[in-house]
Amino acid sequence: MGIEVYNQQNAISDDPYILVLKLYEGVIKYLSFVKSAMEDGEVETKFTYINKSIAIFDELRNVLDFDGGEVAYYLDGLYLYQIETLFSAGIDDNINAVNQVMKVTQGLIDAWKEETGL
Numbered sequence: 612m613g614i615e616v617y618n619q620q621n622a623i624s625d626d627p628y629i630l631v632l633k634l635y636e637g638v639i640k641y642l643s644f645v646k647s648a649m650e651d652g653e654v655e656t657k658f659t660y661i662n663k664s665i666a667i668f669d670e671l672r673n674v675l676d677f678d679g680g681e682v683a684y685y686l687d688g689l690y691l692y693q694i695e696t697l698f699s700a701g702i703d704d705n706i707n708a709v710n711q712v713m714k715v716t717q718g719l720i721d722a723w724k725e726e727t728g729l
Contacts, residue, residue, distance in 0.1 A: 631723060632724070635716055635723065639717065642713050645664070645709050649709070668697075672690045689715070
């Protein structure tokens with residue numbers, strides 16, 4: 612699913628910096644749907660959007676350049692932790708955990724914008 616989102620965004624822009632930003636924003640959007648589904652007791656919808664969010668984190672992990680330095684290793688661990696948190700949040704209906712992943716992702720958006728000048 613993550614690569615599909617990436618390819619959809621690729622139709623919008625060939626700029627890899629914008630593509631990463633769009634993926635982060637996609638996580639935020641999907642997690643807002645997860646929270647609504649949790650509140651409404653919509654189990655299938657909840658897991659659909661958790662899976663989409665996880666797919667984006669997986670894709671972000673797949674494109675990391677580990678030859679580029681320690682930041683890639685840090686991000687890999689951070690993305691993996693977000694994936695694990697989302698798995699647990701889905702099972703336990705833990706909105707606080709979803710909020711935490713959203714907060715981390717917003718931090719990634721802010722850092723990415725600052726680093727890239729977007």
